[in-house]
Amino acid sequence: MDVSAGDLNAPHSMGTTIIGVTYDGGVVLGADSRTSTGMYVANRASDKITKLTDNVYMCRSGSAADSQIVSDYVRYFLHQHTIQLGQPSTVKVAANLVRLLSYNNKNMLQTGLIIGGWDKYEGGKIYGIPLGGTILEQPFAIGGSGSSYLYGFFDQAWKEGMTQEEAEQLVVKAVSLAIARDGASGGVVRTVTINSEGVTRKFYPGDKLSLWHEELEPQNSLLDILSTGSPEPMVS
Amino acid sequence: MSSIGTGYDLSVTTFSPDGRVFQIEYAAKAVDNSGTVVGIKCKDGIVLGVEKLITSKMMLPGSNRRIHAVHRHSGMAVAGLAADGRQIVARAKSEATNYESVYGEPIPVKELAERVASYVHLCTLYWWLRPFGSGVILGGYDRDGPQLYMVEPSGVSYRYFGAAIGKGRQAAKTEIEKLKLSEMTCRQGVIEVAKIIYGVHDEAKDKAFELEMSWVCDESNRQHQKVPDDILEEAKAAAKAALEEMDAD
Numbered sequence: 001m002d003v004s005a006g007d008l009n010a011p012h013s014m015g016t017t018i019i020g021v022t023y024d025g026g027v028v029l030g031a032d033s034r035t036s037t038g039m040y041v042a043n044r045a046s047d048k049i050t051k052l053t054d055n056v057y058m059c060r061s062g063s064a065a066d067s068q069i070v071s072d073y074v075r076y077f078l079h080q081h082t083i084q085l086g087q088p089s090t091v092k093v094a095a096n097l098v099r100l101l102s103y104n105n106k107n108m109l110q111t112g113l114i115i116g117g118w119d120k121y122e123g124g125k126i127y128g129i130p131l132g133g134t135i136l137e138q139p140f141a142i143g144g145s146g147s148s149y150l151y152g153f154f155d156q157a158w159k160e161g162m163t164q165e166e167a168e169q170l171v172v173k174a175v176s177l178a179i180a181r182d183g184a185s186g187g188v189v190r191t192v193t194i195n196s197e198g199v200t201r202k203f204y205p206g207d208k209l210s211l212w213h214e215e216l217e218p219q220n221s222l223l224d225i226l227s228t229g230s231p232e233p234m235v236s
Numbered sequence: 237m238s239s240i241g242t243g244y245d246l247s248v249t250t251f252s253p254d255g256r257v258f259q260i261e262y263a264a265k266a267v268d269n270s271g272t273v274v275g276i277k278c279k280d281g282i283v284l285g286v287e288k289l290i291t292s293k294m295m296l297p298g299s300n301r302r303i304h305a306v307h308r309h310s311g312m313a314v315a316g317l318a319a320d321g322r323q324i325v326a327r328a329k330s331e332a333t334n335y336e337s338v339y340g341e342p343i344p345v346k347e348l349a350e351r352v353a354s355y356v357h358l359c360t361l362y363w364w365l366r367p368f369g370s371g372v373i374l375g376g377y378d379r380d381g382p383q384l385y386m387v388e389p390s391g392v393s394y395r396y397f398g399a400a401i402g403k404g405r406q407a408a409k410t411e412i413e414k415l416k417l418s419e420m421t422c423r424q425g426v427i428e429v430a431k432i433i434y435g436v437h438d439e440a441k442d443k444a445f446e447l448e449m450s451w452v453c454d455e456s457n458r459q460h461q462k463v464p465d466d467i468l469e470e471a472k473a474a475a476k477a478a479l480e481e482m483d484a485d
Binding site: 081084085086090092093095096097100121 | 338339340341344346347350379
């Protein structure tokens, strides 16, 4: 997720796919695990879904440093807020604190964030906070460079009132599709499900995901799959 | 029950040998001598009422309001020194708007009460400040339902289902205790508050008074507002009738 070091021609993209989806009773957050510095994969198993409070998590994209510092500040403010209030903070409050930091420091920060969580007043909620610090409450949100390939997919596949199973499967499928097409996304798929009962983390290794169009099965050697129709070299 | 605090009552930063801070107690007396202020929590909201003693016949009715809106969802009724009360209200308004701009949600009434109490208490800690000579009853309606708090000049704040301060507070409290508040709606509550205030008003000692009332309830869409004129008139009429009934005994 770091901006390329030394490679002046490398695109300034947010190498990530992050997703947040509401379902009937909670939310599911999902992300890939690739952190790239230009063409080098700095971390192939990173955890981009960060805890803010027991009931609110945040998906990070863009500059790793920027998104980490924002999450650290918000975690600190929310902790104090929880103590003052005497009860867990709501998702809305968490999202508002994030957007105040994003907006007021927009000149220095480069990070797109998705906040998702569950509270007893509003249930499961997703808030998208893209680059400039806009805050938008959405039934689902996508972000990162890989999300470009998912707009059409969600238009077709998203529906209101899914079950937890359906939502989780949708998220895993979507991240997997984005990984297939986006060079800056890859690795494993991590999901975090938040509802009234608590938080569940799930992990889907990269080689266990379904294969999509034109994707090859893992091979020992590509020579094994070269077509037999090609002429043998050097036959006397 | 006034004790002479000779020597220990000159500064708010001095304790007496029996552990009292007399300046704060004297501040409370300012509240005790003011017009009665009543607040009740009904099942669907809060009703606040004030016995606004009219000092001059030339005062315009509706002026010198004693009940102020703090935020969309909460209001404060003030007793004691009016100017001091205005400061407390100003601080409460400022806390409420500041909270909302940072946290993105209306300030929970409990949090507001704590902040106001904290501020009032602050002014009892320094010798170069005097305590506020006013107490407030704060009523609000947030996500956790309607809530009523009272803040005294000492900075103490408690949550109540019925509260009264000012001259007629003892009689008012007795009346409030008789009410079944958990079953009452604000519509009925308005009438009861009016009856209480008319009831505790001392015709002999004080001349005229104006009844000021406000509410935050489901009917007012959880917004704090003056009780609508028609309902107010209805309440006043009922209160006057109840008085006459009592006199007739």
